[in-house]
């Protein structure tokens with residue numbers, strides 16, 4: 114590639130700035146809240162996602178794409194646009210989700226979350242960062258390529274998908290890939306700004322939810338001294354006058370905390386900081402007879418953990434290590450040996466990764482650097498993993514290398530006063546266009 118086509122495209126994107134802002138404002142004003150998100154009214158919200166998909170279809174057609182809308186369920190349409198390459202190049206997917214999280218805390222917002230507010234530097238509103246700015250930057254990148262006569266060799270496949278915010282990849286990204294819209298690589302437009310804007314995120318951790326239910330034996334609170342004496346003497350420890358389910362649960366938790374500390378050395382991945390894989394106790398629920406009464410020794414306790422594990426490690430290995438840790442504690446515990454805890458795994462979201470030195474990652478990093486020239490975030494982009502679940506998983510799971518790169522700060526996602534810097538949206542569009550030229554080749 115010569116520098117000329119890229120420079121023409123970058124200039125074209127600069128000239129589209131106002132139109133991009135107006136289009137983002139239009140997209141933010143569509144209330145595409147995920148209808149299955151907790152505490153939402155499905156019938157009231159369903160259809161919003163399709164409306165955003167229609168808006169994107171219009172943009173994709175302007176980019177010369179063959180466009181298709183389709184959904185797995187009524188009112189929740191994905192959109193795909195295919196800009197055919199001239200042949201002989203690698204194909205590339207631009208992916209983003211059209212759904213947003215609710216803004217039920219709208220009274221706390223400075224501006225109505227579903228009426229875009231535009232100031233000198235930012236577009237405000239729910240979805241402005243997560244991730245309508247990214248979707249619009251991708252569409253405008255494709256349009257700038259087409260309008261400057263930059264014909265790619267490989268196909269460019271634009272995807273706007275539903276359901277991501279509630280982990281419904283089977284309705285969104287996986288459905289789109291299953292319909293045959295695959296490619297040699299993918300760039301996901303999640304807001305990846307961390308310390309600096311437009312960080313390249315080539316990995317997502319595995320996320321596992323674990324619930325441990327522990328039973329005890331209730332009794333009046335005043336029996337605790339007898340209960341303790343029996344435990345200490347190990348006399349009647351298996352058949353005590355009472356047994357605190359909370360105490361027993363915390364004995365298990367002690368073991369899991371030790372395992373978590375071991376993970377700093379034993380569970381690592383070069384794309385993640387040391388200590389990023391964790392076993393976090395985030396919900397504790399325990400009392401006697403299911404009521405919260407401090408006058409009784411608790412007979413049931415549930416511990417719920419969010420576990421983040423390395424994407425290259427299989428989940429059976431992780432589950433088995435945790436189960437063995439719990440079993441070791443149970444085996445040495447007179448009460449738990451006779452009253453073993455129950456372990457459930459209510460949710461699992463596998464991780465995914467693309468090597469830092471993979472050609473896609475290198476291409477996107479170089480594109481980001483070129484796109485950021487002359488901006489306040491000039492320089493090479495940082496490379497960091499996504500902090501939590503992302504659609505990257507579903508690409509790498511089917512062998513498509515993928516990275517995240519998108520406008521907006523990660524902390525703005527799901528936040529009150531969500532907003533996206535306009536410079537970052539323009540910068541992202543440039544990075545997408547340059548990456549496409551480099552990856553797909555220009556005819």
Ligand SMILES: [Zn+2]
Pocket residue numbers: 210243244277303304526
């Ligand atoms: Zn998102």
